[in-house]
Amino acid sequence: MTARNSIFLGVLAISAATPLAALDCETGFRPFEHRMGVTCVPDTPQRIVTLHSMNLAYPIMELGVTPVGSANWYKEDGSIQWFLPEDYDTTEIAPLGFFRDVDVEEVAELNPDLIVGYLGNDDGFDRFGEIAPAVNLDLFNRPIKEVLFDIADLVNRTDEAERLEAAFNGQAAQIRAEASDDIARTTVSFIQHVNRDDQFFPVTMSFGLPVIIDELGIRRSPAEQGIGAEREFRSIEALGDHVADVIINYVPDMQPDGSSENHDTLMSWPVTQFLPAVQEGQIYPVHIFKVGSLSWRSLSTGLEQIGTILSNPALNRDLVEE
Numbered sequence: 001m002t003a004r005n006s007i008f009l010g011v012l013a014i015s016a017a018t019p020l021a022a023l024d025c026e027t028g029f030r031p032f033e034h035r036m037g038v039t040c041v042p043d044t045p046q047r048i049v050t051l052h053s054m055n056l057a058y059p060i061m062e063l064g065v066t067p068v069g070s071a072n073w074y075k076e077d078g079s080i081q082w083f084l085p086e087d088y089d090t091t092e093i094a095p096l097g098f099f100r101d102v103d104v105e106e107v108a109e110l111n112p113d114l115i116v117g118y119l120g121n122d123d124g125f126d127r128f129g130e131i132a133p134a135v136n137l138d139l140f141n142r143p144i145k146e147v148l149f150d151i152a153d154l155v156n157r158t159d160e161a162e163r164l165e166a167a168f169n170g171q172a173a174q175i176r177a178e179a180s181d182d183i184a185r186t187t188v189s190f191i192q193h194v195n196r197d198d199q200f201f202p203v204t205m206s207f208g209l210p211v212i213i214d215e216l217g218i219r220r221s222p223a224e225q226g227i228g229a230e231r232e233f234r235s236i237e238a239l240g241d242h243v244a245d246v247i248i249n250y251v252p253d254m255q256p257d258g259s260s261e262n263h264d265t266l267m268s269w270p271v272t273q274f275l276p277a278v279q280e281g282q283i284y285p286v287h288i289f290k291v292g293s294l295s296w297r298s299l300s301t302g303l304e305q306i307g308t309i310l311s312n313p314a315l316n317r318d319l320v321e322e
Contacts, residue, residue: 032154034135035118036125041133044156045114049107049132051121052099054083055139059148059295060116061088062164063157068092069110071099083289085297107131116154139294140229144207148296164296171303172215179311180217186310187320189221189244189277192288193236193251193266200239200266201231203250207292208299212306221320239271245319246310247275247283254287276319284309 023031025040032041050056050070057070061084070093073081080095082088094110096102100120107115108131115134117125128134135154139147145165152161190203203209206229213220220227221244251262263285266272277283291302 029133032133032135035138036136039129039133039135041135041154042113045154047111047113048155049096049110049112049115051096051102051115051117051128054289055118055294056116056137056151057082057093058084058088058293058298059151060155062295062297063152063155063160065155065157066092068112069094069096069107071096071102074098083293085290104128104131114154116151140206144211144294144299147294161296168296168300168303171300175216175303175307175311179307182313182315182317183307183310184217184219186246186315186317187219187221187244188310189224189242189247191239191242191247191249193249193262194233195262195265197233198236199233200236201233202227202242203248203292204229204231207294208302209292211299212302215303216307216310218306218310236269237271239269240274243275243320244277245282245317246315247277248306248309249283249285250288250292251285252288254285254290258285260285280316280319282315282319 023038023040025031028043029040030043031038048060048065048067050060050067053070053072057067060067066089072095073083082090084090094106096106100123102121104124104127107128112132115128115132117128117134117136118139119136121136125134125136137147137150137154142150149158149161152158190209191200192203193200202224205213205227212218221242223241223243249263249266251260253262254260267278267283272278272283275283286302286305291298291305
């Protein structure tokens, strides 16, 4: 154990039960409130380990901070699947195994000064607090902008988050100015098909979708009213209830040429072919990892792609009876 980490442990032992204002941190540290309590974290962390690549490394890296290590997903052949944009450099990030089974000793070898986890890392999370300050964030039950600013605060990059938010707000304002009337009279269904189970679910109101719906004034289909943050799996036969002027299908496997096996399978179902939007050619696949991830970049990409679809003047916006 390093001398630096020994400073943390005396504070960490009491931090989980200590109110934010009452926690007395060492010089160079400050209290940070998270799902599992309050922890003294570095004012400006230098060696961050994230326990998920897409949900944690991604939003941190877009702020200009590169973790020293991160947990990942893995492909069937055992190779790493980062779930990061192609232009993000991961060569300096040590892979730490599957995000639900991170090797604590490998984390310790990186000598981190901050470890960042979330709901999926709850089991045994206290072990990480024995290495360095460890925070466990609530990513799913809060508005995405609140989460992104929480992450920015944690890594001392709030100024950069404010710049990214301003750019996003300007982008949304431009789309509204050009197409708000057309979008307002368009009914939209947001779904995700599950190949292996012959099911689908309405895309949950979490991460970026609620923001995009609100910013663009999108009217979601009647069958999707009341959808929350939890997935509601439905039989493929129930797809016929999701009548809309436009259907947007979130797919996990979109290729650079725009093809998607997931989307092709959805289109092969007879019930899909009976939907008015499909008959009109107004069903569109979008890449879930590009439009539905926890990041400002994903928010912007989702706004651009969905805004472009819905602002198309050639759309038939009279498929749903008002």
